[in-house]
Amino acid sequence: MPLITWDEIMSVGVEELDDQHRRLIDLINDAYEALQSHDEHRMVELVEKMQQYARTHFETEENYMRRDGFPGLSRHKGLHETFNRSVAQFRAEQYGGMNLSKIFVFLSRWLATHILEADKEYVPYLAAGKKPA
Ligand SMILES: [Fe+2]
Numbered sequence: 001m002p003l004i005t006w007d008e009i010m011s012v013g014v015e016e017l018d019d020q021h022r023r024l025i026d027l028i029n030d031a032y033e034a035l036q037s038h039d040e041h042r043m044v045e046l047v048e049k050m051q052q053y054a055r056t057h058f059e060t061e062e063n064y065m066r067r068d069g070f071p072g073l074s075r076h077k078g079l080h081e082t083f084n085r086s087v088a089q090f091r092a093e094q095y096g097g098m099n100l101s102k103i104f105v106f107l108s109r110w111l112a113t114h115i116l117e118a119d120k121e122y123v124p125y126l127a128a129g130k131k132p133a
Contacts, residue, residue: 002029070125
């Protein structure tokens, strides 16, 4: 059973961003499965994938915010940077025997609360259904 299921309540009103959030949730669920089956190799792979995909997603999200003049852009960018730094640190430590379940709990909590709370702040500023030029 997946750990997190996409729900309309998570929607930010922009299809492209919702799709990317869904993809991130899929990755969390895959990592949860790998963790449960003690598949360390797959876990490491998924953490790397999540890091890459989150980068792409953050960039897309920030482009929308910039286009629509979201006043919380620099604070929000800071949240994204903290995430990138934490994941990079996990990856560096992981080769020294870092606890993978700890990494997983951090990533899944961070992404879920970020989508549900921080991302909601820009919803009123983004014009639905339009791609940044
Ligand atoms: Fe965000």
